[in-house]
Amino acid sequence: MHRATLYQKLASDLVKCTACAHYCHIQPDNTGVCGIRKNIKGELFLLPYARPAAVNIDPIEKKPLFHFLPGTQIFSLGTVGCNFACAFCQNWDISQLSKGKAKFDLEKLGEDWPPQKIVDYCLEHNIPSIAYTYNEPTIFIEYAYDTAKLANQAGLKNVFVSNGYGSAEAYDFIDGYLDAINIDLKSFQPEFYQKICHANIKPVLANIKRLHDAGVWVEVTTLVVPGQNDSVGELKAIAQFLAKIDPDIPWHISRFFPQYKMEDSLPTPLETLELAYKIGKTAGLNYVYVGNCPDSKWESTDCPKCKKRLIERTGYEIGTINLKNGQCQFCKTKIAGKWE
Ligand code: SF4
Known part of the structure; x- marks a missing residue:
């Protein structure tokens, strides 16, 4: 457990968390939407500080990041909890663990990985970067910040794999230490974000532009879910939105497979992925990739000119x-x- 930095004290021991765009008002003895930031006697604490629930050494391509240190490994970690509750979450076993009826001691779950230990491990094993991934990193921003700062001082790079729902305060806090981010743009419909993610699309769109303009390397992923976000109009709107910010933003179109609360759905048809690819290219995006799909023709990078x-x-x-x-x-x- 670690005292949070990003929050404000309000009257009657109430606190307002400022780590993500939910800006939860949290009563004493309660946590916010993510389930891991708790009000204890009018102060906010991050429960799983330095206690990631998942730690792996991954290829950076798995994040996915295709235009950032290709062919290297990345130290990858995530805690329990998330500020979204997507019905198709791939990591629901950890992301939703803090919200269920079963009570876990979130300070003791996971492994002990203080920031210096992560940095030392990376240096010892020649791993050039660290990914804060598997769940939304801004909900554990103080842990990410402490690690990213040390990593930066040691010459390592820091990467967020994110739903893009961080607060302005969180991005200001980590400014200068965040090198790259892959943001999920799950849909272009406000209703999709409200219904499926219990969130608002506006901060996600604003954060893609904000981080791009701030010089953080940005790639975007859209998981194409049949019947949910696969209309031509919606895919076009996503591609055009990205191309307007910068046609060099890589767009990863990812194939959906049934899981979590959407086990009865079908995998994304290959024709839909091909259509999405063509829509991306027609919108003017220079780098469109189709992933999570065997034998994809669109995983390699070609020169946009020659x-x-x-x-x-x-x-x-x-x-x-x-x-x-x-x-x-x-x-x-x-x-x-x-x-x-
Ligand atoms: S990180 Fe977001 S979801 Fe979690 S307590 Fe703070 S504002 Fe709420």
């Missing part, structure tokens, strides 16, 4: 990289991303 292959990918495996100093080796076009 069309030659720059990075060959098969699943999380990287083949030849034809980039030098961030430029296409064939026609010397600068390729957006952070490559070294």
Whole structure:
């Protein structure tokens, strides 16, 4: 347990958490929507500080990040809890654990990974970056901040894999230490965010632009769920929104497989993924990828100018990289991303 930084004290021992766009008002002895930030006697505490529920060394392509240190490994961690409760969550076993009826001691769940231990592990094993992933990182922002600051001082990079629902206060707090982020843009319908995620779409759209404009490397993922967010109009709206901010933002179109509360749904048809890919390219996006899909034709990076292959990918495996100093080796076009 760790005293939170991002909150305000209100009258009668009430607190207002400012870590994410829910801005929960929390009564004493209660937690906010995420289930991991608790009001104890008028002060806010982050319960699973330094106690990640999942720790893995992943290929960075799995985040997915395709234009950021390709072919490297990334130390990946996430705590219990989440500020969303998506019906199709892939990590629901940890993200929703803090909200169920069963009571867990959130300070003791998981493994002991204080910030310095993570940084030391990465340095010892030549792992160049750390991902705060599996659940929404801004809900454990104080833990992410302490780790990211030390990592930055040690020359490591920091990455969020996020639903984009952080608060302005959270991004201001971690400013200067966050190198890249993959944001889920789950839909372009406000109703989808309200119904499926119990949230508001506006902060997500604003944060994609804000972080891009702040110089954080941004990639965006859309899980295409049959019957929920797969209409031509909606996919076009997402692609056009991204292209308007910057046609160099990579858009990852991800295939849905039935899980959690959507076990009765069907996987995304391959034709829908192909259609989404074409919509992305027609909207002017230079880098559109189709993932979570065997034998995808659209996992590799091609030069937007000369069309030659720059990075060959098969699943999380990287083949030849034809980039030098961030430029296409064939026609010397600068390729957006952070490559070294
Ligand atoms: S992080 Fe978000 S969901 Fe959690 S308590 Fe704070 S405002 Fe509420």
